[in-house]
Amino acid sequence: MDVVALVPAAGRGTRLGAGVPKALVPVLGESLLLRAVRGLLDSGSVHHVVVAAPPDQLGRMGRELAELGDRVQVVPGGDERTDSVRAALDAAERFVPTAEVVLVHDAARAFTPAEVVRAVVAEVAAGACAVVPVLPVADTVKRVDEDGTVLSTVDRSPLRAVQTPQAFTPEVLRDAYACSRDVATDDAGLVERAGHPVRTVPGHSHALKITTSFDLAVAETVLAPAHDSESEVYAESGPPSA
Numbered sequence: 001m002d003v004v005a006l007v008p009a010a011g012r013g014t015r016l017g018a019g020v021p022k023a024l025v026p027v028l029g030e031s032l033l034l035r036a037v038r039g040l041l042d043s044g045s046v047h048h049v050v051v052a053a054p055p056d057q058l059g060r061m062g063r064e065l066a067e068l069g070d071r072v073q074v075v076p077g078g079d080e081r082t083d084s085v086r087a088a089l090d091a092a093e094r095f096v097p098t099a100e101v102v103l104v105h106d107a108a109r110a111f112t113p114a115e116v117v118r119a120v121v122a123e124v125a126a127g128a129c130a131v132v133p134v135l136p137v138a139d140t141v142k143r144v145d146e147d148g149t150v151l152s153t154v155d156r157s158p159l160r161a162v163q164t165p166q167a168f169t170p171e172v173l174r175d176a177y178a179c180s181r182d183v184a185t186d187d188a189g190l191v192e193r194a195g196h197p198v199r200t201v202p203g204h205s206h207a208l209k210i211t212t213s214f215d216l217a218v219a220e221t222v223l224a225p226a227h228d229s230e231s232e233v234y235a236e237s238g239p240p241s242a
């Protein structure tokens with residue numbers, strides 16, 4: 001199947017506070033952006049990538065990704081994540097009109113294992129119209145009021161923490177974005193609101209979103225070494241088939 005991935009990378013990384021847009025922050029010498037986009041292509045399931053960059057970083061992000069060739073396009077993102085995804089979706093319709101599956105993947109989840117990418121694509125290939133990777137919630141969850149007093153303890157058994165890449169048929173993602181101008185925290189949220197069913201597949205702890213300096217330290221000490229040794233195995237044997 002022809003698969004295009006949209007990579008929102010236009011955030012400022014305020015919570016990380018690195019002084020440059022988060023996608024350009026290096027981990028063991030390579031930016032989150034390069035790692036995220038190369039990870040998608042190396043999965044063997046993704047054929048084209050459209051990156052939404054901060055409008056003032058188009059050239060820099062283009063140069064950052066130049067080694068990956070012309071399967072990667074960089075377009076200006078927007079003020080909110082949903083604006084950036086919308087811009088990338090519009091561009092993908094022009095660059096890759098033949099796409100049969102559209103993924104949306106945070107640049108900030110730069111260490112996502114290839115098996116997660118392949119799992120969401122396989123679920124759409126098997127007939128789902130929308131798929132998200134999820135993990136069980138490990139902590140007890142409570143509702144609290146504005147003063148910080150506990151109101152109740154939530155049953156966590158049906159709760160899941162949601163990751164990316166999220167996979168969609170092009171028609172369903174376009175419909176969700178056409179139906180709503182709201183800001184959503186993830187793309188599947190818009191798809192749910194438009195009335196489409198969303199399936200889940202197992203996520204992975206290494207697909208964590210690099211948000212804070214603690215996450216960056218985890219990336220430098222745990223995630224990048226594991227990811228880089230996996231890439232060396234691919235370099236010797238070629239990427240696994242889709």
Ligand SMILES: Nc1ccn([C@@H]2O[C@H](COP(=O)(O)OP(=O)(O)OP(=O)(O)O)[C@@H](O)[C@H]2O)c(=O)n1
Nearest residue numbers: 008009010011012013014015079080084107108
């Ligand atoms: N206007 C925006 C905001 C976010 N993103 C992207 O959406 C992903 C998830 O967002 P988050 O991790 O919250 O990144 P930032 O918005 O950069 O972080 P912060 O809220 O700390 O500024 C990131 O890859 C980010 O670059 C985007 O493309 N456009």
Ligand SMILES: C[C@](O)(CO)[C@H](O)COP(=O)(O)O
Nearest residue numbers: 081106162163164185186209
């Ligand atoms: C899309 C997402 O990564 C799914 O968990 C998440 O909702 C992004 O949230 P953020 O507040 O933009 O970091």
